[in-house]
Structure formats: structure tokens, C-alpha cells
Amino acid sequence: MSTNPNILSKSKAFYDEFTRKGVEDVITTHYCPGCGHGILHKMIAEAVADLGIQDKTILISPVGCSVFAYYYFDTGNVQVAHGRAPAAATGVKRARPGSIVISYQGDGDLAAIGTAEIVHAANRGESMTVFFVNNAIYGMTGGQMAPTTTIGQKTATTPYGRKAENEGYPIKMSELISTLNAPVFVERVSLADVPNRNKTRNVVKKAIQNQVEGKGFSFVEVLSACPSGLKKTPVETNEWVKSTLHTIFPIGNYRDNTANAQAMFKKDPSSNRDDVLKALNLLDRSTDYKTSVDKTKFTDQNVRLAGFGGQGILSAGSTLSVLAMYEGLETTWIPSYGPEMRGGTSNCHVRVSNKRIGSPLVETPNVLITMNGPSLEKFESIVEKNGIIIVNSSIIDKKVTRKDVKTYYVPLTQISTDMGVPAAQSVAGLAAYLAITKVIPVEKLEYIVHKSLKRKELAEKNIAIIRKVAEYINSL
Amino acid sequence: MQKEFIKGNEAVVKGAILAGCTHYFGYPITPASEIAHAASFYMPLFGGTFIQAESEVSAINMVYGAAGAGVRCMTASSGPGFSLKAEGISYLAGAELPCVIVDVMRAGPGLGNIFPEQGDYNQVVKGAGHGNYKVVVLAPNSAQEMADHGYMAFDIAEKHRIPVMILTDAYIGQMMEPVDFPTEVKKVKRFDWAVYGDKESRQALVTSIVMSAELLEEHNIKLNKKYEKIEKEEVKYEGYKLDDADVVFVAYGVSSRIVMSAVDILRNKNIKAGLLRPITLFPFPKQACIDAASKAKKIIAVELSNGQLADDVRLAINCKKEVQHYGRMGGMTPTVEEIVSLVE
Structure with missing residues (x-):
């Protein structure tokens, strides 16, 4: 049907073969059928390739199913501790201000154990792009409650369903992040169906483009399916994402200051001897003091x-x-x-x-x-x-x-x-x-x-x- | 050339910056805060980065990111904050990232108090976090050594791709002494393992995850070989009147300064006392301990802790002689007389 050969080919920002998996199968991803990670990975890889920033890109892989994102992305990769991606990403970006830093996290990682890190990276307006995959469940550890698990949802650690009086309510990160002054772009999107995916593709690219243009902190929350964790078929899961998650986590833009944001590019520090010695007040260490003690x-x-x-x-x-x-x-x-x-x-x-x-x-x-x-x-x-x-x-x-x-x-x-x-x-x-x-x-x-x-x-x-x-x- | 009269806590930052350190990530805690103060003051003056992180946990993970991106970076804390950094230090060790972490010890356990103690010895010297790993631990006992260790720590860290701890105490951090600073600023090398955000480093992968048990065992064995190499190459210690000593004190940090004074007094009384001062706590100066112990009639580990150093001395000499422990805790320090009286 298509005459464009690119449509059926992998993004250039992916490896041709996923040899980092360390197993025989180097063609497929490790993600389960129907999982949203693969789709989002593809959108990020395409945006990176389209924007011509593959060499400059450094991906921060979190703990969770996407810990293995580095199997796939042919970019610089830093794999980090649980919840700490925004802190490690801060370190990377401050060290290499010319790089494009993409921090990728799931809901347990970002909205539970790493709440402080994401809030403060956002509050500092770190020049980075954050993708937050919200599938309302812990996937990798075996289907436990996520901070975004819905009321009544049964998980491995809420076997009787999440109760507000015991576990509180699902946390709304896009709304929370958009209360801060610094973030330049906050949007919640979904991968539940084709129209939403098309929209997500554009938002993913814009959030990365913002960083290329030096505009500051962009945050994209992606409502996503975890059929294994939710114990549903991929089709059922997407229906559930639409019927349940879309209601609790309204899709839409929560902040877009990109038009007004001033581009800011940090420079590398000086390594010039005199600059550093002057900063330390050590450049001139002569003295005219005349000693008088024997x-x-x-x-x-x-x-x-x-x-x-x-x-x-x-x-x-x-x-x-x-x-x-x-x-x-x-x-x-x-x-x-x-x-x-x-x-x-x-x-x-x-x-x-x-x-x-x-x-x-x-x-x-x-x-x-x-x-x-x-x-x-x-x-x-x-x-x-x-x-x-x-x-x-x-x-x-x-x-x-x-x-x-x-x-x-x-x-x-x-x-x-x-x-x-x-x-x-x-x-x-x-x-x-x-x-x-x-x-x-x-x-x-x-x-x-x-x-x-x-x-x-x-x-x-x-x-x-x-x-x-x-x-x-x-x-x- | 004029020396500078300066606090240990400030000297370590200046030494580090002269070594090419451009990034500092930290969280305030007494008695280490002056390190952050100094970094926040000096870093911006030449385009370096200072970030007051939201937590100790974030600070160490910022270090992880920046170290992975190939810059010389550091953080500092004290007991409770160091505990929070433990997970991150394990990741740094696993991913083999060079960096410098200062612990200016206060008294514990728990919140304890802000007075000097050396109770973090085991925590810091044995690595703090989870898994099979070690870190290099330097133990300065003067403002000059705070500067010197800040200046040399990155070289050791990069040579072996390992986090280097500078373990000191509230006295050494708060004390002011004249310091002679180096006149040159070190150039930072480019590494083949770091991510720079460019074409040449696109294949770089900073990680500590190894999914295969066989490969992770291999990784652990490789790390252990590195630690063996470090034990051969990086041992540093000072012997003070040690050569003919019948009474051998072992002490580091402020304890070693107090013991030095006690040794002088004992020598004036014709008692052959000497001090073996480990400058590296890992690698521990085992051979020096064996040599000193072979001639000693009495070995006393003096520390502001409950025998943590004494245990390492015992291990070093394979328990071949008795090692007496003398420790004060909670923020108490022994007087010189107290140490002298252990011998008389």
C-alpha cells in the first residue's frame, strides 16, 4: 500500500539487532505483547532520528520493565537506580549541557519511590525531557499496586482492591507538576487507540524538540497498557485504559509555555588555569610580609x-x-x-x-x-x-x-x-x-x-x- | 609562596577544583556543610556547577549521572546523610564510576549529635551499600591533607574506575590550618566508557545491571581483581617515630593528631612509642601493621569508635598479637594525658 520504505523500517535511532539482550533472539523486544513501552520507544526513536539528534541523545533507563531500554536505543545510555532517573539525568545534563537527555520512567519509579526527584528536577526546570509511563500497575515486580492504581483495582498487594482509606487515591502527576513554575511543557497522552497514538507521536516529538531549542523541562505522561500486570488481553487492556484511566487521568495539555520560553543553553566550565586559580583566589599568592620571629x-x-x-x-x-x-x-x-x-x-x-x-x-x-x-x-x-x-x-x-x-x-x-x-x-x-x-x-x-x-x-x-x-x- | 589559613572543609573543595572537579551536588548537614558552602561559592566563578539537591539520595544520583558523563564530580555529607547515599554508592561501584565522596563524621547512631566521632568507619571503609564491592578510602588528618586528598582522589578514582571516599571527622573538617595549594589545574581526560552526547560515545553504556548470573559473577570477579590491584598499588600510611617503637599506636584522623602529641610526651619519658597512621583505610596498610607489630610489645588502636579500627588492625596482623582498643564515643575525645596513661 505504502510507497514510503521508511514506514515499514525501524527507526535509525534503534539498533538493527538488539544484541545487548544477550540472548539468541535479537529481533524482538523483551516487552510483553500489547505493552505500551514498545510503542512509546518507537515514537521516541523516530523523534530522535527525525530531529537529527541521535549522536547527542543520552537516554536514562530506569528500574522497571524499561530498565532494558538500552537494548534498543542506539544512543548514549545511562541506567540508573529506582526512582532516581531525574536526579541522574540532572547530573548528565549539567555535565554535558550540549547533549539531549531523555529520562524515561514508569509509575512506581516516578510517582512513588522517586517522587522527590521528579518534583525537584521539574522545579529546577532542568533542561530535559521526561516520559512517564502510567499503566497503573507495577509490571516488572509482579503486578503490585502503583501510586496510580485506581480505586478498587485488584493488584498483588491490593488483593481486595485499592481502598482510599488505606492506600489513598491515584496520584495525578501531570496536574502536580503543572503547579510548579519552571516546567515549560506538561501534557498527558494515551496509547490506547490509533487516534491517541497519532496525537502522542506529535507530543513526544514536541517535548524533545523543546529541549533541542533550549526551552527547559518538558514532561509527558503516557497512559499505557500493561496486559500482563492487569491480567487482561491487549485489547481488553486498551479498552480498560480508555474506560478507566482516561476518566481518572484526563488527557490533555497542562502547560505549554514553549512559545514564550526563552532559549537557555548552559556553557561548559572553564578549564583555563588562570580562570580557575582566580576563582579560588589563588592566582596571586605573593606576600610582602617581613618575618621577624627567630x-x-x-x-x-x-x-x-x-x-x-x-x-x-x-x-x-x-x-x-x-x-x-x-x-x-x-x-x-x-x-x-x-x-x-x-x-x-x-x-x-x-x-x-x-x-x-x-x-x-x-x-x-x-x-x-x-x-x-x-x-x-x-x-x-x-x-x-x-x-x-x-x-x-x-x-x-x-x-x-x-x-x-x-x-x-x-x-x-x-x-x-x-x-x-x-x-x-x-x-x-x-x-x-x-x-x-x-x-x-x-x-x-x-x-x-x-x-x-x-x-x-x-x-x-x-x-x-x-x-x-x-x-x-x-x-x- | 603564601599559604592560606583555611578550614579543612573548605580546603577539600579547593583541592578538588584544582584537580579539575567542575560539578558538586550536595545536601546540607553539620559538620560537613562548609564543603557545600565553599562549592556553592567557588563553582559558579569559573562556570562550574553547584546544585543543592533535594536529598542526599538525589545528590549521590546526580553524581552518578555526572560521573557517567565523564566529568570530575563530588559530594559530601556526614553520618546520617552518608547512610542515605549508600544505595547510590553501590551503583557507582557496580557501574565503575569514578567520583569523590567526603564523609565528615559526626556522632551516632541515629541522629546522635554533631560532635566529632569516627563511628562511620565500618560503614564507609566497608563500602556502605549492598553487594560485593569496595571503595578506596582516604583519611586526611589535617587541613593540608584535606586539600591534598581532594587534589589526588580523582586520579585514584579514574585510574581504577572506583568511587573514592574521603573519611574525616568534625575536628579535621572544622579546624583551620595553613595550607599550601598546588599551582596547576589538572586537565580531565576523555574516557571510552563515558557518555558525552556525541558520535564517538554513542555506544557508551553506563550501567550496573547484569542479568546473567554467569556474567555477573564474572563482573564481581573482575571487580575483586581490581581491589587486589588497589591493595598492591594504593596503600598509604605514615609512620611517626615508628621504626623502633615498642608501643605502637594505630590511629587516623583527629585521633592520630592526639596520639602524635602523646607519642612525643612518651618519648620524652624514654618510652619508645610510635604511631602508625593509615592514610588509606582501604586499602588498609596491612604490611605496615605486620612490620610494626612484629617488634611491638604493645599495640593500641585509638579511635573515636567502638573498636571498628581495632578490628581491622587485628585482621591485618591475623590476630597474631593482642590489639588493645581505646575508644571514646558520642562526641567525646580523649585527652593527650589519657593516651599517655594507657602506657605508663
């Missing part, structure tokens, strides 16, 4: 800074470490962590050494900088014999009771507040420590402050506070 004579510094949140404890601690790093010393900084974190004090452990540092935890500090009363109470006892305790006398009324340590009372909060930067009170504590011990010249802090504070005015105020504290210490 490393061979350096004594280990084990410092605890403690106070309440908002006093800048943690950043003052890391400032000390950064300074030590510029001096070429080894250093570690760790915020209070673990059980001691509870109870309202903020504190950190800083170690500085001329040798490799083992434990970063300062269990017996030789220097304790306390910014509030509870910190002094908590940590006074752990300071090393002959160690130093710096007490923020603006806030702490109490005196240190230990006689085997050197104590300095410095009005750190007051000095920094008077000079306009209360947040610098812990840096002031750090300045006091350096001015007292001279392990690193306190002036060197100024370099770090300039480096870390981009606002020049703020940096200068901090430096003024550091100088004031140093003067205070020298006057003691």
Missing part, C-alpha cells in the same frame, strides 16, 4: 580565648593563627566543639609552634584570654603552671585566685568601645597577649588587620585599639 627560639604557644558570642572570640583566635602563619610558624585553630560548646561560652583553641603540631586541642593552655566571667570560672583551673591569664576587667569583676600564674587585668571592652569598635575587644585581648609575651611583635598584627579588613576606616580603628592596648600593657 623560629629556632620559638616556644610553643597554647592559647585559649573564651568569652560570649558576639565578642569576636573565634576571629581573634584565627587572627593569631594567620599572624603565626605569616611568620612561617605552624599553627592550628579550632572552635570550641563537642560537649564544652554547651553552656554559653564561645571559645577557641589556638596552637602555635615551630614544629609540626599534633593535637590541635589545647588542654592545658599557657595563655588564657578571658573575655567574660563564666569563661574565667570555667578555664582558670586548666592553665599551665606559670602560664598567663588575661582578664577583661571591663566585664569581669572577679579576681584570679591562682597564685602560680601571671595575671593581667586589662579593660579590653572599654578600650575598644571607647574607640568605636566594640567588636574588636577580643583582638584587643590578642594585642595584650602579644604585648605581654612578645612572642610575635604586636605591631605585626597591623599587617593582618589591614589584610583581613577591607574597609580602611575600620582597619585603622582596629589598629588604633591595638596600639592603645599595647601602650596600656607597657605602662603596667
Whole structure:
């Protein structure tokens, strides 16, 4: 009847022989007679061939009967875990933005175990095409209830029929997906008869074409027959799809923004060395810092800074470490962590050494900088014999009771507040420590402050506070 | 060249990006979140991809897709999130996809708490998911090694087509230290197994399904040969004052840092203590354990877990000597003194 030889030939996007099946029969598919998968596969393959995108196409095969879609499609193929096709497809498409990614899933896969993945891939507007085969039953695992199984439908796991009070209602994915802003195209179609198949063929092609044009996320729900799962003949099954599924899942378009959608094509990332180093802020690693510490004579510094949140404890601690790093010393900084974190004090452990540092935890500090009363109470006892305790006398009324340590009372909060930067009170504590011990010249802090504070005015105020504290210490 | 003072969690991302990692998929969880923060900050600056996935499950499957498409990609999590990734890791192993997965351990079981622990040892080192497979596990113990392991993990992953885990703990993730970063950015190779969406890769098939029992057994045997090869080629460990040690500590991650300090103190007291620190937990440094144990009078595995590491040490030396276990759990860490007192 036909003079067109293509009508009776297989789509070029299919393999001539299905050798990936690994069995003798390389001509027929593994699908049961009357199954909708074969028909939909054919429509997808024809659209891929017609659009001239076979080389660019990557098919995502799900778990379910269509797990073997890769037997047939002569395209790139990725077979994925149950329910995860939209997530894996996201990975593929983001990795290869120039590819055409077709994600193919059944109802259990997409609408039960993979509900989160499909909703969020749709919500991100991933540039992909999703085909959702809804046949209201789990085919591969032996005819169990699907999320789209109809009320009253008997399955292997609803032997008395699906009951709304126990299993809820059939889930309507096209309606659900079309509540989201991002999807550009959502349509439900059917394979139940020839007129519907003709329509489906066009919708399949349009949904793929949308991706070719960079228009975003397209979703096609395909009402389909599973005669084996439903335990009906193919003819009966198609009649059932029409009489039952068409009623519950109305056929039609739920979203079509293709005319207005802006084409978006993501580019590959830069692999240029300088681009990457610049992004990581590693392009220029030169420094004009002049070291002043004799490393061979350096004594280990084990410092605890403690106070309440908002006093800048943690950043003052890391400032000390950064300074030590510029001096070429080894250093570690760790915020209070673990059980001691509870109870309202903020504190950190800083170690500085001329040798490799083992434990970063300062269990017996030789220097304790306390910014509030509870910190002094908590940590006074752990300071090393002959160690130093710096007490923020603006806030702490109490005196240190230990006689085997050197104590300095410095009005750190007051000095920094008077000079306009209360947040610098812990840096002031750090300045006091350096001015007292001279392990690193306190002036060197100024370099770090300039480096870390981009606002020049703020940096200068901090430096003024550091100088004031140093003067205070020298006057003691 | 100036080092950068940086958190372990951030250093691992920078190291990975310098290694050519262009895609990060993750889900927030304490104490690993800074890894996602850093990836979300740096990736867009050179056209890389960061996606905050809807779940840990999605994140690992995004990694599966991206790895299958031949890019260097990674994810990170902590205990509970890592559990959720287990299925995906099995798929990655089955499909032989290279990628990098970081676990910054917190305390468990269950929701536990966010403090440091090493209780995920068995889960991560033994692969986490279903089936006969192994993964390479790196165990950094400093910010520098977080960067270094991020930089080298992809090479190991691609060389053997295997997921590589970076197993660390909340302390190593949260700690800041000076780090020296590499100056070159690695070029990513093209693979004959990956899907690129082009003519040359049209026959590529990324899958872990093998329907025939004979062929799946063959696949398993092939995987096991690969693991044997990895055991020959990829073992890394550090011996700290180990050569003449009578007392051999075995520890990794933050535990190894605490033990290092204890070893120094013991040496000052003329006790010949040393540390054997596995840098790869799979492959486990078995020969190093045998060598150290042969001279040791005492072997102590120190871990923030209930003997999971100690068991691997026992296995390594075929239970030929007693291996003492010392562990703290729940977010507690031993003090240096506590470790010293195990010997004195």
C-alpha cells in the first residue's frame, strides 16, 4: 500500500539487532505483547532520528520493565537506580549541557519511590525531557499496586482492591507538576487507540524538540497498557485504559509555555588555569610580609580565648593563627566543639609552634584570654603552671585566685568601645597577649588587620585599639 | 609562596577544583556543610556547577549521572546523610564510576549529635551499600591533607574506575590550618566508557545491571581483581617515630593528631612509642601493621569508635598479637594525658 520504505523500517535511532539482550533472539523486544513501552520507544526513536539528534541523545533507563531500554536505543545510555532517573539525568545534563537527555520512567519509579526527584528536577526546570509511563500497575515486580492504581483495582498487594482509606487515591502527576513554575511543557497522552497514538507521536516529538531549542523541562505522561500486570488481553487492556484511566487521568495539555520560553543553553566550565586559580583566589599568592620571629627560639604557644558570642572570640583566635602563619610558624585553630560548646561560652583553641603540631586541642593552655566571667570560672583551673591569664576587667569583676600564674587585668571592652569598635575587644585581648609575651611583635598584627579588613576606616580603628592596648600593657 | 589559613572543609573543595572537579551536588548537614558552602561559592566563578539537591539520595544520583558523563564530580555529607547515599554508592561501584565522596563524621547512631566521632568507619571503609564491592578510602588528618586528598582522589578514582571516599571527622573538617595549594589545574581526560552526547560515545553504556548470573559473577570477579590491584598499588600510611617503637599506636584522623602529641610526651619519658597512621583505610596498610607489630610489645588502636579500627588492625596482623582498643564515643575525645596513661 505504502510507497514510503521508511514506514515499514525501524527507526535509525534503534539498533538493527538488539544484541545487548544477550540472548539468541535479537529481533524482538523483551516487552510483553500489547505493552505500551514498545510503542512509546518507537515514537521516541523516530523523534530522535527525525530531529537529527541521535549522536547527542543520552537516554536514562530506569528500574522497571524499561530498565532494558538500552537494548534498543542506539544512543548514549545511562541506567540508573529506582526512582532516581531525574536526579541522574540532572547530573548528565549539567555535565554535558550540549547533549539531549531523555529520562524515561514508569509509575512506581516516578510517582512513588522517586517522587522527590521528579518534583525537584521539574522545579529546577532542568533542561530535559521526561516520559512517564502510567499503566497503573507495577509490571516488572509482579503486578503490585502503583501510586496510580485506581480505586478498587485488584493488584498483588491490593488483593481486595485499592481502598482510599488505606492506600489513598491515584496520584495525578501531570496536574502536580503543572503547579510548579519552571516546567515549560506538561501534557498527558494515551496509547490506547490509533487516534491517541497519532496525537502522542506529535507530543513526544514536541517535548524533545523543546529541549533541542533550549526551552527547559518538558514532561509527558503516557497512559499505557500493561496486559500482563492487569491480567487482561491487549485489547481488553486498551479498552480498560480508555474506560478507566482516561476518566481518572484526563488527557490533555497542562502547560505549554514553549512559545514564550526563552532559549537557555548552559556553557561548559572553564578549564583555563588562570580562570580557575582566580576563582579560588589563588592566582596571586605573593606576600610582602617581613618575618621577624627567630623560629629556632620559638616556644610553643597554647592559647585559649573564651568569652560570649558576639565578642569576636573565634576571629581573634584565627587572627593569631594567620599572624603565626605569616611568620612561617605552624599553627592550628579550632572552635570550641563537642560537649564544652554547651553552656554559653564561645571559645577557641589556638596552637602555635615551630614544629609540626599534633593535637590541635589545647588542654592545658599557657595563655588564657578571658573575655567574660563564666569563661574565667570555667578555664582558670586548666592553665599551665606559670602560664598567663588575661582578664577583661571591663566585664569581669572577679579576681584570679591562682597564685602560680601571671595575671593581667586589662579593660579590653572599654578600650575598644571607647574607640568605636566594640567588636574588636577580643583582638584587643590578642594585642595584650602579644604585648605581654612578645612572642610575635604586636605591631605585626597591623599587617593582618589591614589584610583581613577591607574597609580602611575600620582597619585603622582596629589598629588604633591595638596600639592603645599595647601602650596600656607597657605602662603596667 | 603564601599559604592560606583555611578550614579543612573548605580546603577539600579547593583541592578538588584544582584537580579539575567542575560539578558538586550536595545536601546540607553539620559538620560537613562548609564543603557545600565553599562549592556553592567557588563553582559558579569559573562556570562550574553547584546544585543543592533535594536529598542526599538525589545528590549521590546526580553524581552518578555526572560521573557517567565523564566529568570530575563530588559530594559530601556526614553520618546520617552518608547512610542515605549508600544505595547510590553501590551503583557507582557496580557501574565503575569514578567520583569523590567526603564523609565528615559526626556522632551516632541515629541522629546522635554533631560532635566529632569516627563511628562511620565500618560503614564507609566497608563500602556502605549492598553487594560485593569496595571503595578506596582516604583519611586526611589535617587541613593540608584535606586539600591534598581532594587534589589526588580523582586520579585514584579514574585510574581504577572506583568511587573514592574521603573519611574525616568534625575536628579535621572544622579546624583551620595553613595550607599550601598546588599551582596547576589538572586537565580531565576523555574516557571510552563515558557518555558525552556525541558520535564517538554513542555506544557508551553506563550501567550496573547484569542479568546473567554467569556474567555477573564474572563482573564481581573482575571487580575483586581490581581491589587486589588497589591493595598492591594504593596503600598509604605514615609512620611517626615508628621504626623502633615498642608501643605502637594505630590511629587516623583527629585521633592520630592526639596520639602524635602523646607519642612525643612518651618519648620524652624514654618510652619508645610510635604511631602508625593509615592514610588509606582501604586499602588498609596491612604490611605496615605486620612490620610494626612484629617488634611491638604493645599495640593500641585509638579511635573515636567502638573498636571498628581495632578490628581491622587485628585482621591485618591475623590476630597474631593482642590489639588493645581505646575508644571514646558520642562526641567525646580523649585527652593527650589519657593516651599517655594507657602506657605508663
